[in-house]
Amino acid sequence: MGADHEGGVRRRPVRAVAYAACGVVLLAGCASMPDSGDLRGVESTPRQETQVRVFAMPPREDARPGEIVQGFLEALTSDDPQYDTARRYLTADAARQWRPERLTTVLADGPSIEPDKLPGGQEDTDSLSYTLAGSQVATVDAHQAYAPADGPYSKRLHLTRDARTNQWRISVPPQGVVMGKSDFQRNYTSVNKYYFASNTSVGASGQPVAVADPVFVRKGVDPMTQTVRSLLGGPTSRLSPVVRSSFPTGTALRKGTASLTPDDQNKLTVPLNDRASRVGTAKCTEMATQLLLTLRNLTPTVDAVELLGAGDKRLCDLTEERAEAAAWHAAAKSPEYVYFLDSRHRLVRMAAGSPGTSAVAVPGALGESGKELRSVAVSRDERTAAGVDTAGKSLYVTALTSGGSLGEPVVTSQGTTKDDRLTTPSWDARGDLWVADRNPHAPRLILLEQGRGEPITVQTPELPGRIKDVRVAADGVRIALVVEKDGKQSLLVGRVEREDKSAGHPVSVLELRSATPELEKVTTMSWAGDSRLVVVGQEEGGLQQMRYVQVDGSTPDGPTPAALSGVKAITASEDDRLPLVAYSEDGIVRLPSGAQWQKVVKEGSAPVYPG
Template sequence: MGADREGGARRRQGRAVAYVACGAVLLAGCASMPDSGDLSGVDSTPRQDTQVRVFAMPPSEDATPTQLVQGFLEALTSDDPNYEIASQYLTEDAATAWRPKTGTTVLADGPDAFELPRARGREDTGETSFALSGTKIATVDEQQSYAPADGVYESLLHLTQDPKTKQWRIDELPQGVVMGQGDFERNYTSVNKYYFASNTAAGGSGQTAAVADPVYVRERVDPMTQMVRSLLKGPTTWLSPVVRTSFPTGTALKKDVTTLTPDENNKLTVPLNDRAARVGQSRCTEMAAQLLFTLRSLTPSMAEVELESGGKQLCSLTEGAEATAARGATEHVEYLYYVDDKHRLVRMAAAEDGARTPEPVPGALGEGNTQLRSAAVSRDEEMAAGVGVDGGELYVGSLVSGGSLGEPVLRSAGKTADDRLTTPSWDARQDLWVADRNPDDPRLLLLEHGAGEPLPVQTPGLDGRIESVRVAADGVRIALVVAKGDKSSLLIGRIERETKPGEDRPTVTVQELRSATPQLEEVTTVSWAGDGRLVVVGREQDRVQTVRYVQVDGSTPEGPAPAALTGVKEIAATEDDRVPLVAYSEDGIVRLQSGAQWQKVAADGTAPVYPG
């Protein structure tokens, strides 16, 4: 529990003592706590410098029940690593039983707390209870995994008074912590830890794909050591069926290691227990790559990781992580593609300083003989798929001069273009995904290597019609825009593949679909924009259209949102944030360069895409 991320620190004046980390300067003085009356909410506190640390105050000897509850809730929002000060507000037995790290409940504002009336004639029994309430917006579980939530939060605190000292303490309370969104954003930061895709290869090259597993850690409580421990414990429950780790089962930090700190050259030495002592060089390199990817998500300047076990060095890794596993954020993108006013697939340099003159792509899709509505380009930029102008046919061809197109690989029987095929998407295995929106036979389909008989993809729990399909670079996560009635939402699913004995083709399933934009009533278009991030165009209820970034877990990433743009119909990004964001809007094809405003690329183009 606790009182009420994009950066800044928060503090409710008078409830905690805050010090600037670099100078131990005492901030505003503490105000006195009320000694009677109900508690209003422990409100979100204003954002301040990220270097400000908040330290809890222990209970005073004469604290009233109201003061005790207020102080306890405030103590939970401090940077106390093990909640030792918060435990001082509890009885000895309650402190022993309490497990604050089992999870965090995030409320829109700090929890409202009020003392429950005592029965007449029992006002002086030495016992009282406080009800906590609020509007729930998210939870972070014991694995540090974030999930959006809604509904009413309600819980009870029971207090007892020591008959000898007359001091009040909490003797019954729920497990975990609760705090308002403001304090959550000050206390926690989202970081990606990395594992390897267990059933896919990136880019069709045979190289393993690195998969981001986002977790929230306490930002000023030794986050580096937290991240290493979290990585060693294994992937979160949602992701675990489709990833693997190279760390042997039971691997942990060496028993006497309490904190990890890089040296002056940004090299981090990680002492492991004996479970890792006998790994071979190849496996150790994979372990180091997982650590280096993870720590660079937290500290981009991390230069080297060295692993030790059994009193000896196992291996070290500097710049070779990308040779061990492919990450979407490190893949090189050559071109931006779109459909021009002649319904051809054209391309132009993706880099901000590249040539802006579009040219038809090599091959049949650039010749204009088959008019296109939308297209997708494979991640190696050697193949492309195009949907015909009426949305009814899907073509696949190579991006090689003189290449032929042939017959459509898929047809839809939908009565209108909007009831036919979506824009396709290529995955890391060079397989092609597309949804048929035909109301009489809605399907999510997979064409292995872009050819052959389409494979129906199972989508248990899907409620609505798929309007858009985007597969992540790691090949194990998929983003679907799903419409139901007059609403549309963004869902993230886990791709599972299983080839049963005696069968030539796999069974492919999208499991555990979960919302990434619960606050949006209408999602127009989406694209992957990082290893664990997407860019979304949508609209909240009764509000104007917005362009925003969201995390794959449904949280809001740190950093500024893209510049405002009106009338956006389609958007394109890559996992590499150095490549400009591109959109199709009422002004045509426009792109957003770093630190600039939207600029027009082509007045008559539509359907912009990057590879994938």
């Protein structure tokens, strides 16, 4: 983070004083600013361990304008809950009007600071301006939703000298908060909030389907309470059209609730305002399920939640075991098998997570008949499979039961070559089957409800190119598409909206956004969690690489998968205890947790977990 800025000045490291006993770091702020010399950019604070809290120092008496600017920017990277120290660098009016929670702008490096030239060389003035500049990486909006960004950042910041105190203060601060990427990584963590897919249920008992809604919260500022407040505030704008919350509108933490902490039995008690006081048992169980799934994503130490209404009336409580029965949650549904095509291009399977290497043909036509396949997908309940023939022309759907016939294809492509025909199919938890026809003369994204019936052409008004690959999320409300245009491939994630069939266009994919803006080629991808994908691709001029990405385009914490050359296909389960499985130049290989890639079989292709 110590790179020089063009047209600016060389950056200096921020001096800090650490108090190990209480886990606090004080940013030196303006106290570390020189009284003379060149104005310097704000060096991003070195990353700290999560248990270390960082606080900024207030402006010193008679601080020079440059010191005020740099001290303010350093205060933005601290763990001050309400940015009270940062406000001390502002005028009284500016401090009242400034809303840091509305926007966080992330730059590749900390912002450079350039003083604006004074008219006519005037130096004795009571008003000054500085320009903050940098290269944008991302933004986090008022709903805490992350979005990749690019292009230059340039904002003007104004200072005035108080006539009474003779102290310099910022009268026009930048909108929201601005910081470098390393400071963002130290200050923020991603957490999945959970809601339920609208008008969707699965299974004989009609379980609601849990949907992950990733947001960023500040690590050092009571992240548990932040996360609960964010959950109660509702889903992000991107998911709000397709998910619902079981919390009644207006539900919030009871007034006066400062912080939430689990007890010594790992149970978190959450006091709610009176908006939640009249909910029934079933609705309260759904509310508690949302809370528990969300909190366990943040910290696995929370095993149970209890909801309290007005007057500390107990509304309901829920344990982890009961939450699994209350909602369908992909990460909690460990598949029984992993599937692939053997040397005869028939569908075989082996126990998921098994250390063995023996695979057997699946029961039914895709394993027992002589039909050769190019790609396959197995339904989430592992009762049905879909396969595309080796020509890529025909899609078949059949039950995984002995003696079943293959039947007629449910979709046929008229493309002239294999690469202009059908993609690998994909199933969601509803039992709906998705596939794309790459025929350049009639490209379309297709949905087969319950894997049968008349194919529905999905509307994709924002699609910037031709679909190369399709993977629908288990929840059925998000879909990942590899889209090709001008020889480059992008991984886009969109929202699936389902309308009344009488409207004429019952299904649409909207708000397609890039999850890998830095890649110019995407070879293969798979869902690898509730809001995470594993992707194989290349940056411009680079070598093939494998990485995890979040659906919002951010990079998740944790290690990347071990390198593997010549990857042609990859599959992962939402249950992260199961290994990645890939088709590479070495055949079918797998990557158990904490190990290296292991060969399964030399002759095989198209590996898939259910989905």
